Amino acid sequence: MASTVFRSLQSFPFCLHPTTLFRRKNGIFYCTIKGKHSQTATQEKQTSNVKVSSHPAIKTLDKILKDYEAIIGIETHVQLSTLTKAFCNCPYNYGSPPNTSVCPVCMGLPGALPVLNSKVIDSAIKVGLALNCKLSLNSKFDRKQYFYPDLPKGYQISQFDIPIATGGFIDLDLPVEFGGGHRRFGITRVHMEEDAGKLLHSDSGSYSQVDLNRAGVPLLEIVSEPDMRNGIEAAEYAAELQRLVRYLGVGNGNMQEGSLRCDVNISIRPIGQSQFGTKVEIKNLNSFSSVSRAIDFEISRQVQLHSQGQGDQIVQETRLWEEGAQKTVTMRKKEGLADYRYFPEPDLPGVILTDEYVKDIHNSLPELPEIKRRRYEKMGLSMQDVLFLANDINVAKYFDATIAKGADVKLAANWIMGDIAAYMKNEKLTIDEIKLTPQELAELIASIKAGTISGKIGKEILFELLAKGGTVKGIIEEKDLVQIIDPAEIEKMVDKVLLDNPKQLEQYRGGKTKLQGYFAGQVMKASKGKANPGLLNKILLEKLNAKSS
């Protein structure tokens, strides 16, 4: 999943055609290098820009928007990438033929007993620690009762009053294009639970279809504090969670496959009011950009209702984001709190952790995105570079390996973000799939810095290494690409070029000094690009001017 960051200005419904008024500036995108679970680096398709003139009514609404603040909290479900389900040994692979990975436990057959997968606990502790939470050393599972066809048992095994982790926070940096800035958002709780099956609604028929492969797959539910104020902050929060689970290796965080699902709670209130407004939940957010856009749409919708004295029309409900229409629509109204009749799961023992166990996991945690970003920042990289490199753990690893081989930090960043990223994008490759090793990239950078090869030749070697592999030294030798730094040799070439171009030489000496570039080009060509440009120009200039004086 590419982490796509959108700039979305306040957009709002207006009259009967809300979508026509969506204004967005061209987003600046991270062309992210994808993890191993997806094949191509995609960029979000941009919705067409609908230009909005400074219509007076819009100006008024813009002004009204400034009088309100939005309170946004996010509930995120992270699917854990365990080999088996949470409470049975059924293997889980996304995309398996429907209803092939089932057993009496996940089908809820009488007499079948769940046994917890130890990897689920491991992952929960990792995420809890990474989110700076307090862990419950003594927690348990509870049953959440509800009837739905995707839930064979009639209840979901979840955690209710004693979640495994509580009271943490997450740090992130907003993209430079959106003004940048550091944010810390509170984490209310993290708990373990099982996923339900997948329900498919046939368009034509009067029935629905259920695939129970996903039933019983382990999830972590991560609940944020209502700390976000706009769509960008919310989208970046979700992107940071994705980064975190990928860094930790506990999940693939793929939103399209539903491995990372965000439900957003949003309310608005006039600035200065301490009481919260009525909360609306938005579901069906399949990308970071839809998180951002759905929120900005919803803020505008609610602010407009509120400012027109129709605040009572904002009701507690679940709304669906419609990607096509770019708006939210009512899915269901909430009539009071659902009664899930939670009670402790009698089929599972309590979850008891020792300090030692937690400490071991703590010590095994990798460098997390926030710490990596601060480290890169201290190396002197710009925030733009920092965010790019730390966005994808595989890119960060590649960068770290390159500089560990002694490569110049800024040069390494430039090569990775420039030609290498462009190559990966064109060839639809991940950084793990290119043939250029960090070792050779460091070698290439060192060779250019030492003057062994020119920057231009360096680029040629880079593309050769990217496509075919090999070593910098090997290619330099094989193709005889060592930069010519012997002044005598360059002098010979200069002399020959001057001799071969008497007409141009005459013109130059007659005052057409711009021809220096022509001569430099001819000499470089004669050297097959290998002449050291500094030396070449110095010698050329001496020769050109020597005879004229």
Next chain:
Amino acid sequence: MGGRALILVKGLPLPKHHIFTDFSCNSSSAKLLRLRRNNNSWGRRNFSTWATNGSSLEPPDVPRLAETARISLAPHEVEEFAPKIRQVIDWFGQLQAVDLQSVEPAIRADTQGDNFRDDVPETFENREAIIAAVPNYEEPYVKVPKILNKE
């Protein structure tokens, strides 16, 4: 359902033999156990005030219990079950009477813990039997009534 109810009761500190000797092995026992399971009074725990709440529990609202369990009951069945469920609830009433002021709240009765398994996949070999037992199956999906925007 009876099997599931048995599992459910197994882990509870209840005088379980009473339940089974009273209404064992007939269809109404499954129903009854399920109703009891859904009783709201022990859904939300609050152990710190558990003992101080007093000892009487609310009488069961059988029609509501039946609804939450998706069971249809005829009026005479409601009448028949009400006292029986009441009896079960009264057992909890007795438990409520125990003075727990000086007792540390426990999360679970069994706290041996560490009952985990390794993350090693194993395919269940009798999948055909499971699929064959699905009431309405249309390869490769389980077929269910269309449910949209409910609950």
